[in-house]
Amino acid sequence: xxxxxxxxxxxxxxxxxxxxxxxxxxxxxxxxxxxxxxxxxxxxxxxxxxxxxxxxxxxxxxxxxxxxxxxxxxxxxxxxxxxxxxxxxxxxxxxxxxxxxxxxxxxxxxxxxxxxxxxxxxxxxxxxxxxxxxxxxxxx
Amino acid sequence: xxxxxxxxxxxxxxxxxxxxxxxxxxxxxxxxxxxxxxxxxxxxxxxxxxxxxxxxxxxxxxxxxxxxxxxxxxxxxxxxxxxxxxxxxxxxxxxxxxxxxxxxxxxxxxxxxxxxxxxxxxxxxxxxxxxxxxxxxxxxxxxxxxxxxxxxxxxxxxxxxxxxxxxxxxxxxxxxxxxxxxxxxxxxxxxxxxxxxxxxxxxxxxxxxxxxxxxxxx
Numbered sequence: 312x313x314x315x316x317x318x319x320x321x322x323x324x325x326x327x328x329x330x331x332x333x334x335x336x337x338x339x340x341x342x343x344x345x346x347x348x349x350x351x352x353x354x355x356x357x358x359x360x361x362x363x364x365x366x367x368x369x370x371x372x373x374x375x376x377x378x379x380x381x382x383x384x385x386x387x388x389x390x391x392x393x394x395x396x397x398x399x400x401x402x403x404x405x406x407x408x409x410x411x412x413x414x415x416x417x418x419x420x421x422x423x424x425x426x427x428x429x430x431x432x433x434x435x436x437x438x439x440x441x442x443x444x445x446x447x448x449x450x451x
Numbered sequence: 452x453x454x455x456x457x458x459x460x461x462x463x464x465x466x467x468x469x470x471x472x473x474x475x476x477x478x479x480x481x482x483x484x485x486x487x488x489x490x491x492x493x494x495x496x497x498x499x500x501x502x503x504x505x506x507x508x509x510x511x512x513x514x515x516x517x518x519x520x521x522x523x524x525x526x527x528x529x530x531x532x533x534x535x536x537x538x539x540x541x542x543x544x545x546x547x548x549x550x551x552x553x554x555x556x557x558x559x560x561x562x563x564x565x566x567x568x569x570x571x572x573x574x575x576x577x578x579x580x581x582x583x584x585x586x587x588x589x590x591x592x593x594x595x596x597x598x599x600x601x602x603x604x605x606x607x608x609x610x611x612x613x614x615x616x617x618x619x620x621x622x623x624x625x626x627x628x629x630x631x632x633x634x635x636x637x638x639x640x641x642x643x644x645x646x647x648x649x650x651x652x653x654x655x656x657x658x659x660x661x662x663x664x665x666x667x668x669x
Contacts, residue, residue, distance in 0.1 A: 364527065364528055365552070366554065366558075386528065387504070387532070388504055388526070388528040388529050388531070388532040389528045391528065391531070391532050391535075392527065392528035392531050392532070393528075395531075395558075395562055396558065399558070399561055399562060400558065412504075412505060414505070414506040414507070414540075415504065415505075415506070415532070415536065418506075418535075418536060418539055418540055421539075422539065
């Protein structure tokens with residue numbers, strides 16, 4: 312499978328590393344070349360300096376042959392725009408993006424994008440854990 | 452009309468000022484609180500501090516009853532999301548986005564933005580108009596780009612020179628709106644003779660612009 316990952320932060324680099332270990336062809340795009348060190352020495356994929364909201368950058372990253380596009384930069388709006396470029400211009404079937412803002416996440420999920428919202432997910436996990444060690448919590 | 456402007460850069464500030472003078476109800480949304488203070492002093496209480504891409508800010512701004520939202524920040528991704536959130540979540544009838552990278556104009560239109568404004572493109576066109584040796588200049592798009600206004604310079608060896616307007620076979624949907632002769636505009640009547648040195652101002656279907664250019668450049 313060919314994958315383009317936009318954003319080489321902790322999440323982007325980790326996803327890219329795991330997919331690379333599983334034998335997929337991965338290209339990671341980030342505006343900051345320093346961020347590629349997170350990929351580690353054993354990373355066998357490609358890296359590209361640039362922003363994923365630019366069609367030319369995506370093209371150079373190999374988006375035209377990509378099966379999956381993942382947008383996980385720190386900027387919600389950048390992820391949203393890049394995801395829509397990938398879907399609308401390059402017609403990538405599997406586009407996954409991170410949106411921190413729950414309201415924006417809800418809006419774009421309804422528009423058919425595959426969104427992940429760490430804010431709601433992590434909050435729910437924390438509440439679950441509290442419920443686990445404080446069974447009386449729910450009754451208060 | 453109630454107009455919400457997002458982004459308090461130079462464009463947003465002067466836009467807000469002009470729209471207020473024109474008598475519209477305007478609200479300017481800006482993230483930077485220091486700017487909000489300065490703008491509030493100058494413009495009055497028409498400035499709201501917040502992130503225009505966030506639903507809570509748009510809701511506080513009364514986006515539900517806005518007629519137009521105009522996103523003019525320096526970042527295309529922010530302008531896109533402000534416009535999409537306004538349309539999808541608050542059903543704002545008209546969303547206008549400033550496009551910093553001219554190549555995003557088409558994309559934004561495909562993604563549902565009603566109107567895009569590209570400063571770069573405008574400046575490029577203005578510069579083109581000022582280059583004297585260009586004989587055929589695209590001036591303006593009208594009505595969703597279906598019609599355009601062009602300006603053509605008539606040289607001495609042009610095949611339309613020294614002919615009457617009625618004698619020239621222009622493409623079907625071309626209308627000469629005016630002839631600029633020296634400092635003056637001249638009406639283009641069928642009997643008017645086109646002289647070398649004239650500038651023809653022509654309204655044409657966009658589809659016929661190339662044909663017209665080929666014809667007038669010969």
